[in-house]
Amino acid sequence: MRKATRIQLLVVVLVLVIALSACTSGGKTMYDYPIGWEGGWLPIQWMVTKLAYFLHWISNIFGGYYWVGLILLTLLVRTVGWPIYAKSNQTTANMQMAQPELTRLQEKFKGRTDEASQRKMQAEQLEIYKKYGINPLGCLLPFAQMPIFLAMYQVVRRVPLSTVGGEGLADFSDLKYNFLWIDDLGAGDPWYVLPVLVVALMFLYQRYSMKKPDYLQNKKYEKSATQSQTESTMKIMMYMMPLMLGWIALGNAGIALYWVVGNAYQFLQTYLNRKKTEKKFIDIK
Helix, strand or coil, rough: CCCHHHHHHHHHHHHHHHHHCCCCCCCCCCHHHHCCCCCCCHHHHHHHHHHHHHHHHHHCCCCCHHHHHHHHHHHHHHHHCCHHHHHHHHHHHHHHHHHHHHHHHHHHCCCCCCCHHHHHHHHHHHHHHHCCCCCCCCCHHHHHHHHHHHHHHHHHHHHHCCCCCCCCCCCCCCCCCCEECCCCCCCCCCCCHHHHHHHHHHHHHHHHHHHHCCHCCCCCCCCHHHHHHHHHHHHHHHHHHHHHHHHHHHHHHHHHHHHHHHHHHHHHHHHHHHHHHHHHHHCCC
């Protein structure tokens, strides 16, 4: 059940990445319009407007430089979402810690399909979940962050377009959109440095996050067919996701900068969360 849910989540992530690219057969998308244009899902658009004006305010505090405001807002959003991210990581780590006992439980009831045995197995499984603090619904936690990340993506894509005010439209023409060697963060990186960093950081992060820490390695038990299939899916994602994000980042240096900062910060979050989990594991053992 857990493996099937993980695969479903991966499929959802792929669909979201494709949606973020705003690929259409023709015509304009919301990413071709400035902040304030009527369109899109209303709750998301409300967040887009609030985040955009907050970004504008922060940027003006630091001389009107858009890149400074973008970095600070990215760090702020990631920090606010840290508790949800940490809880999601902890759920995954707890499941990994419990896996040896769950594997033994499956072996214990292997071939016993009668109702009484199944009820007993479910009861013992719940006890293991309780021991390791596992919430079966914990895999849904990443979705709690999705609306604000979608809103942030729109902000970064659309703020550089909002340089001419109009009725109901935001006007961010007073911001400075240059960044080091890049003249306009709303356009592509002429040297392709940021898109390459997006791909490299995303690949390294996924490789790091998918690899179990040494203290969670369980070499005693052979991988099941389901586990092997899941690992194959994860490996495909490890190559596909960075390439897809890199492709999107080619056309917008602001998006590339946003992802570079966000992925680097996520790297730090995962590292710190793993240190905390290691201490918990030692305490349980």
